[in-house]
Amino acid sequence: xxxxxxCGVSGVGHGLALLGAAGxxxxxxxxxxxxxxxxxxALSGHNRDVFEKLVKEFNRSQKDVEVSAKSFDSPEAIExxxxxxxxxxxxxxxxxxxxxxxxxELAHRNYILPLYTLLAKHPIKxxxxxxxEQNTFARDSKGRLVAFPYMVxxxxxxxxxxxxxxxxxxxxxxxxxxxxxxQLVTLANNGSRKCPLTSDQPVxxxxxxLAAVNNQLYASNGNGLGKGKPSFSFDxxxxxxxxxxxSWVRSEIMVKPEFNEVASKRFANNECAVLxxxxxxLGWFNDTRVLDFSVSGLPYYPQVxxxxxxxxxxxxxxxxxxxxxxxxxxxxxAFLAWLAQPKQAARWFQETxxxxxxxxxxxxxxxxxxxxxxxxxxxxxxxxKDPGSNSRGFRIDNYxxxxxxxxxxLENALNxxxxxxxxxxxxAAQASAMMKAK
Numbered sequence: 001x002x003x004x005x006x007c008g009v010s011g012v013g014h015g016l017a018l019l020g021a022a023g024x025x026x027x028x029x030x031x032x033x034x035x036x037x038x039x040x041x042a043l044s045g046h047n048r049d050v051f052e053k054l055v056k057e058f059n060r061s062q063k064d065v066e067v068s069a070k071s072f073d074s075p076e077a078i079e080x081x082x083x084x085x086x087x088x089x090x091x092x093x094x095x096x097x098x099x100x101x102x103x104x105e106l107a108h109r110n111y112i113l114p115l116y117t118l119l120a121k122h123p124i125k126x127x128x129x130x131x132x133e134q135n136t137f138a139r140d141s142k143g144r145l146v147a148f149p150y151m152v153x154x155x156x157x158x159x160x161x162x163x164x165x166x167x168x169x170x171x172x173x174x175x176x177x178x179x180x181x182x183q184l185v186t187l188a189n190n191g192s193r194k195c196p197l198t199s200d201q202p203v204x205x206x207x208x209x210l211a212a213v214n215n216q217l218y219a220s221n222g223n224g225l226g227k228g229k230p231s232f233s234f235d236x237x238x239x240x241x242x243x244x245x246x247s248w249v250r251s252e253i254m255v256k257p258e259f260n261e262v263a264s265k266r267f268a269n270n271e272c273a274v275l276x277x278x279x280x281x282l283g284w285f286n287d288t289r290v291l292d293f294s295v296s297g298l299p300y301y302p303q304v305x306x307x308x309x310x311x312x313x314x315x316x317x318x319x320x321x322x323x324x325x326x327x328x329x330x331x332x333x334a335f336l337a338w339l340a341q342p343k344q345a346a347r348w349f350q351e352t353x354x355x356x357x358x359x360x361x362x363x364x365x366x367x368x369x370x371x372x373x374x375x376x377x378x379x380x381x382x383x384x385k386d387p388g389s390n391s392r393g394f395r396i397d398n399y400x401x402x403x404x405x406x407x408x409x410l411e412n413a414l415n416x417x418x419x420x421x422x423x424x425x426x427x428a429a430q431a432s433a434m435m436k437a438k
Contacts, residue, residue, distance in 0.1 A: 035331040038092035046284035088323025113320040122333030136393030147317035153280040163273035184253040195272035198255040200263040209311040223394035234424035242420035282353025294374035
């Protein structure tokens with residue numbers, strides 16, 4: 001029988017310890033041909049390059065599994081292609097799907113193989129997941145991991161160190177919204193008039209995480225994690241906050257949210273002093289040599305909470321699909337196990353800004369990586385702990401459609417079409433009706 005790299009004498013102990021049953025199955029098959037698996041993803045730019053380099057390195061590291069990565073323009077394009085795939089052979093073995101706050105719905109699709117089922121047969125050994133088990137990301141109502149939590153991100157506040165220095169501001173942006181306003185005025189008057197602040201995450205910053213960071217529930221019924229239908233009640237906190245955001249746009253200390261990487265590209269090009277966006281941009285910004293930046297947490301209201309809470313995690317995960325051979329499932333598990341190895345997992349975290357996949361990935365990251373990144377290490381470390389009831393996640397039926405409606409609501413308000421109180425009252429009522437719609 002031919003000895004493949006996963007099965008050969010060199011490194012047998014370490015390889016099988018990590019690959020577990022997946023490695024055993026691949027080695028016992030004795031097949032001379034590599035098992036092909038396909039991964040569909042919607043990563044773009046810098047993060048796409050990092051992932052595809054990892055795929056190539058995995059393929060070079062052994063001869064039993066050949067992974068091909070197919071890139072899509074958007075998560076919606078992946079969903080559309082999956083909808084057209086009538087046979088298992090038309091689907092990839094692994095697919096990146098966005099967190100839509102309804103993982104039970106994803107896990108119950110007839111073509112999805114929950115991760116806990118795959119790992120029951122092919123366990124990934126010697127790796128402990130980084131995210132606390134209390135966090136609901138990629139977990140079903142029973143707390144079981146249904147997908148590989150690989151592209152997990154959190155919203156953060158990026159700031160341009162050169163812009164702050166030019167404006168004569170010492171230290172970091174204030175994490176109190178009212179104090180941040182004064183800093184933005186100073187930035188606007190001293191070199192950052194065109195873009196003191198912008199964002200590409202209006203719903204995340206101004207609704208979802210306005211609750212979590214201020215240690216409030218986002219929706220009733222324990223953020224939808226309890227029994228029965230939740231509801232939204234955008235109270236005085238939301239009304240005052242959105243009213244302030246409207247005034248910031250009018251006074252030109254905030255540029256209205258810009259999408260499709262417009263806002264993040266402007267920050268990367270030194271056009272904006274402050275950007276509120278996802279941590280998944282961090283690796284790209286770090287690789288932009290002309291950009292001198294750092295990272296802080298989202299602002300909060302000291303009148304509401306004495307200490308800021310942690311934002312909700314979001315992002316996407318790699319989901320396994322059904323209908324493939326035993327060798328194919330084993331090959332998928334072997335690839336995931338390789339990604340979970342400390343070296344690869346630490347590299348993914350450091351080069352992208354996604355949260356660490358495993359505790360080993362975080363522990364294997366030297367302090368020198370965090371040296372110029374402000375509060376990033378502290379912000380990350382919080383997610384290995386119990387997030388608390390307000391930040392562990394939320395479950396809302398039909399949330400992707402609701403989120404789009406919220407985004408339009410915020411856009412209308414920031415454009416001056418509706419006052420904050422009217423916009424938020426209407427949005428809450430529409431969301432309740434949309435939860436009941438099929």
